Amino acid sequence: MSKGTNDLVDILVAKLKRRQLVGSSAVAQATLKLLIVVISKNNWSKANDLLNLVRSVGQRLIEANPTELAIGNIVRRVLHVIREEFRDAEASSKSDDHSEFQTVPLTTSSSMYNLLSETGSDDKEYTHASHNLRSDIIQEVRDIRIELDTIYENIKNQATNHIHSNEIIMTIGRSRTVEEFLKMASSKRKFHVLVAETAPSYLGQQMALELSKAGIEATVIPDSAVFAVMSRVNKVILGTHAVLANGGLVAISGTHMMAAAAKHHSIPVVVCTGLYKLSPLYPHDEDSFNVVMNPDAVLGFEEGDLMEKVTVTNPYYDYVSPEFVNLFITNQGGHPPSYLYRLIVENYDPNDHTFDPLA
Amino acid sequence: MSKDFDVVSNYKSLLLNSPELSMPVAAIQSLVELIKHSNATTMSEFMLSINVASQMLKSSVRNSISLSAGCDLFLRFVTRNSQDVAEFEAWKATLIVRGQSFVEKADACRYKIAELGKAAENHKRFKVFVTESSQTHGGIRSAKVLRAAGIPTTIILDAAVGYVIDKVDMVLVGAEGVVENGGLINQIGSYQMAIVAKAANKPFYAVAESYKFVRLFPLNQYDLPTYNADTLSFQELNVDYDSKTNESGSVSSSAAPSSALSQTALHMKTSEDQASQGSNPLVDYTPPNYITLLFTDLGVLTPSGVSDELIKLYL
Numbered sequence: 001m002s003k004g005t006n007d008l009v010d011i012l013v014a015k016l017k018r019r020q021l022v023g024s025s026a027v028a029q030a031t032l033k034l035l036i037v038v039i040s041k042n043n044w045s046k047a048n049d050l051l052n053l054v055r056s057v058g059q060r061l062i063e064a065n066p067t068e069l070a071i072g073n074i075v076r077r078v079l080h081v082i083r084e085e086f087r088d089a090e091a092s093s094k095s096d097d098h099s100e101f102q103t104v105p106l107t108t109s110s111s112m113y114n115l116l117s118e119t120g121s122d123d124k125e126y127t128h129a130s131h132n133l134r135s136d137i138i139q140e141v142r143d144i145r146i147e148l149d150t151i152y153e154n155i156k157n158q159a160t161n162h163i164h165s166n167e168i169i170m171t172i173g174r175s176r177t178v179e180e181f182l183k184m185a186s187s188k189r190k191f192h193v194l195v196a197e198t199a200p201s202y203l204g205q206q207m208a209l210e211l212s213k214a215g216i217e218a219t220v221i222p223d224s225a226v227f228a229v230m231s232r233v234n235k236v237i238l239g240t241h242a243v244l245a246n247g248g249l250v251a252i253s254g255t256h257m258m259a260a261a262a263k264h265h266s267i268p269v270v271v272c273t274g275l276y277k278l279s280p281l282y283p284h285d286e287d288s289f290n291v292v293m294n295p296d297a298v299l300g301f302e303e304g305d306l307m308e309k310v311t312v313t314n315p316y317y318d319y320v321s322p323e324f325v326n327l328f329i330t331n332q333g334g335h336p337p338s339y340l341y342r343l344i345v346e347n348y349d350p351n352d353h354t355f356d357p358l359a
Numbered sequence: 360m361s362k363d364f365d366v367v368s369n370y371k372s373l374l375l376n377s378p379e380l381s382m383p384v385a386a387i388q389s390l391v392e393l394i395k396h397s398n399a400t401t402m403s404e405f406m407l408s409i410n411v412a413s414q415m416l417k418s419s420v421r422n423s424i425s426l427s428a429g430c431d432l433f434l435r436f437v438t439r440n441s442q443d444v445a446e447f448e449a450w451k452a453t454l455i456v457r458g459q460s461f462v463e464k465a466d467a468c469r470y471k472i473a474e475l476g477k478a479a480e481n482h483k484r485f486k487v488f489v490t491e492s493s494q495t496h497g498g499i500r501s502a503k504v505l506r507a508a509g510i511p512t513t514i515i516l517d518a519a520v521g522y523v524i525d526k527v528d529m530v531l532v533g534a535e536g537v538v539e540n541g542g543l544i545n546q547i548g549s550y551q552m553a554i555v556a557k558a559a560n561k562p563f564y565a566v567a568e569s570y571k572f573v574r575l576f577p578l579n580q581y582d583l584p585t586y587n588a589d590t591l592s593f594q595e596l597n598v599d600y601d602s603k604t605n606e607s608g609s610v611s612s613s614a615a616p617s618s619a620l621s622q623t624a625l626h627m628k629t630s631e632d633q634a635s636q637g638s639n640p641l642v643d644y645t646p647p648n649y650i651t652l653l654f655t656d657l658g659v660l661t662p663s664g665v666s667d668e669l670i671k672l673y674l
Contacts, residue, residue, distance in 0.1 A: 245661075246652065246661060247661075282652070338663040339663070341660060341661050341667070342664075342667060350657070
């Protein structure tokens with residue numbers, strides 16, 4: 001890898017380690033920008049070279065901050081795009097020489113059919129590398145960039161389908177996606193929003209402020225009141241930090257409580273998220289992707305004598321299991337949790353689960 | 360079509376010689392053998408002979424769901440490739456080669472899935488409860504294998520699943536077949552275990568190779584092809600129940616549970632057991648909403664992902 005790009009990777013790794021760069025959206029944008037530079041400024045000819053290059057960069061970034069799942073998602077998207085382009089180039093070059101068992105190109109590399117077909121579906125050494133290939137790959141990766149930029153557009157355009165007049169919506173925390181969603185709906189409909197204050201970060205209070213600036217009637221409620229008020233709510237609309245492969249969420253602390261209360265009252269739970277937050281990883285346990293913050297926000301340091309007798313913890317995220325979620329509104333439309341496997345199959349490759357170097 | 364080659368006896372001898380071989384893989388191997396011995400000269404004769412052979416295989420075995428899956432997969436593959444036939448003999452030869460490599464790949468499926476777990480190898484400490492599986496004693500055999508691998512294993516009664524469920528973190532079962540909606544066909548007792556797991560909020564995982572995906576869509580337990588009129592019928596038995604000695608009795612809660620279990624193991628041979636074996640089902644169907652995840656050689660799938668894989672093959 002060239003020295004220039006190595007320096008850029010180091011800079012991003014440092015930012016991630018020091019938590020100077022947090023939040024799925026910002027992290028995803030930065031990772032994608034870096035990968036575009038890595039692909040365009042380095043020499044590669046075979047598929048495996050490029051894939052290993054991107055994987056090594058991805059591995060370093062993920063080690064810098066393992067809880068920012070968006071990094072891994074973007075790297076896997078890019079790897080998928082690279083494989084697609086190489087496959088297409090291979091297919092078009094092979095179309096001249098017909099073998100008797102020309103298999104129909106399948107959507108993914110692994111399938112039951114491959115059990116019976118001639119070649120293994122592992123990464124092949126594509127010696128075919130034209131100039132077009134390099135620019136094609138970079139163009140496709142830039143398309144991902146455009147997709148990232150238009151996430152809020154695509155999601156908020158679905159707002160009027162889901163929110164109707166005089167409805168009471170409940171939300172928690174401060175999600176930019178949900179904010180845009182609600183603001184778009186408010187231009188056509190009149191509704192109320194209840195926002196849980198989301199202690200100890202109190203992001204909910206900021207959310208309520210932003211919503212009321214946009215002319216939406218917003219009410220702040222304490223987290224403990226969520227269950228009590230839930231019976232009068234029509235919909236729960238949530239943002240999330242990440243979506244896992246089984247449909248579970250990694251969302252701000254307090255989301256699980258709200259989702260459980262909604263399930264109890266049979267209130268639909270809708271999650272607004274860009275597809276870059278969808279990770280192909282499964283949660284091994286509740287705290288696989290959690291991070292703990294400063295306990296001072298929960299029990300202040302001034303409570304000196306109490307601190308020795310009590311353990312104080314301040315987890316930032318909650319794991320919400322997929323039974324609690326009814327619908328995901330993504331930039332590619334609305335989908336139920338059971339459909340996520342399809343989105344994963346379409347956007348990621350099963351060989352990219354870990355970023356160990358390819359053989 | 361060759362009348363000399365008996366596909367059923369070939370299949371049975373394959374299973375006898377390698378007990379680790381799974382039924383669908385053995386079936387496909389037998390079908391590949393059939394192709395080698397086939398005298399067919401036209402496509403339609405050839406396809407007919409394979410169809411007939413796979414029907415014979417299916418009807419020869421009492422519990423034939425995984426076998427059907429394997430046969431259907433092979434048939435599908437042959438059909439799919441039958442369009443591009445230029446030279447019949449060469450095509451047949453290639454088919455034989457492919458069939459052989461399939462058998463190898465299919466065998467490798469198991470190890471691919473094992474890669475996902477590999478818990479004992481990675482020195483993770485865990486314990487296993489295995490149900491005894493009283494009619495087939497599969498549980499006792501599994502316990503032997505697990506203990507040999509150094510995993511602490513306890514054999515429990517089939518009826519003790521509810522008792523034990525609060526002590527476990529998850530439930531893991533194998534599969535005879537995976538149906539279109541992601542439901543599971545497995546040894547009798549699996550459905551019960553899934554219900555108990557759901558009631559106790561424990562995840563229920565199934566492990567299956569992808570050649571066990573089968574194009575069935577059962578609507579209830581009795582929709583399976585293994586169901587026949589004899590299953591769960593009320594039969595008149597000539598067995599005198601009172602003359603048997605009181606070996607089984609009631610399981611004592613303290614001292615020797617293991618001895619009580621070994622005594623029940625001796626009961627296989629009585630005619631009453633044989634009769635109840637005949638009239639009781641071997642497999643049951645677990646609906647997909649009880650299954651958390653499926654571990655396959657195609658990766659970890661949610662039950663809804665299974666139909667996608669089937670469509671890709673059969674489209």
